[in-house]
Amino acid sequence: MTLKHGILGLLKAGAMTGYDLDRTFKKSLSFLWHAQTSQIYRELDTMEKRGWVVSERVVQDDKPNKRVYSLTQAGVEELQDWLSNPGKDIADALTSRNPFLMRLFFSGEIGEEQTVLMLKKYRQECIAFLASFEDVYQEIERSARGELAKEKKYWALTARYGEMLGQTALEWAEESIKVLKEENEHELSKN
């Protein structure tokens, strides 16, 4: 139930609409979580039914009306509870599911050139991913003020994690491309 708890975490800092939450996930947390807009509204719904949040309709003249969510005491407690009991998340952090690796694993079925192409695309993704962290660090600086100053170091640690993994993935991609190309040349020189 990580998305629900992520929402609780964001609401702890202040009331928000579903739309705000969606933008926050996409702008600042995309390197660690990614959710569909429609899913966020659905989760808010079930969270309200469970009594973790309450919503209030706010009428606006210039823009569409909105529904602002805030934490209840039960929501605060649920967040605390979740944070205090890491469960299996830790064990799963390394494994989980990687569609890209699954493809690569079975790439013997297709041509080596196609695989190299895929790796090159992947390499580009790594570069784009790494570039995105400039914005992430800026967002951290902007947000981590006043009440939120003490969270800053944790935000920085998560960003650092993403950045280091991205860097390693990039190195791996470059190594791998080299390996496949060299084997290819060997094959060619043999014939």
Place this chain on the structure above:
Amino acid sequence: MTLKHGILGLLKAGAMTGYDLDRTFKKSLSFLWHAQTSQIYRELDTMEKRGWVVSERVVQDDKPNKRVYSLTQAGVEELQDWLSNPGKDIADALTSRNPFLMRLFFSGEIGEEQTVLMLKKYRQECIAFLASFEDVYQEIERSARGELAKEKKYWALTARYGEMLGQTALEWAEESIKVLKEENEHELSKN
């Protein structure tokens, strides 16, 4: 639809039961995918309905009867198709969802000691994860023979990816523990 295609990939090398597939995922592919036993049987069911696989009941005296699945022509084509069209998998490879990072992101809400404890557990998981690759490489050597020799290099690349990421995650964890501990000491010396 990655699990379905992973199953197709394994069946390409030869007919198998759901049980065999399950064991293969858990023994050799756990570092890149993890599926529930019940899910595998369900996927096989829908795959058969789609005509990607066919099953044959095999009666055994000494052991429970079993259902052996093999690829149809349509299944082979589907696998080829999937491999040739990487789609969004590549873009998603770096981002996706990380419950562990989500926790860390909101760890300002709990004590620093608790967070350090979590990081230490995580560090242990990294070590265990890295240790598992000995078996993985052995499995690769054992399996990559005869017909399957040409897949070996791809298997090795995926394993190398996992290993490199695991190594980086370990370094990150150790750095992070140090950072939090040092800040703690600063705090203490100020009071």
Place this chain on the structure above:
DNA sequence: TTAATCATGTAACACGTTACATGATTGC
């Protein structure tokens, strides 16, 4: 005698994705 291995499944639920619908306001 207890646990592990072999072998297959059902049911219910939780979570994630895709497609679609609506409609005003603001900036280029």
Place this chain on the structure above:
DNA sequence: GCAATCATGTAACGTGTTACATGATTAA
């Protein structure tokens, strides 16, 4: 005039998780 922003949702489907059921054989 067109795209972007603001703002909220529904419906259907696909995928992943949890809990449970069954029952024989074999190795410690």
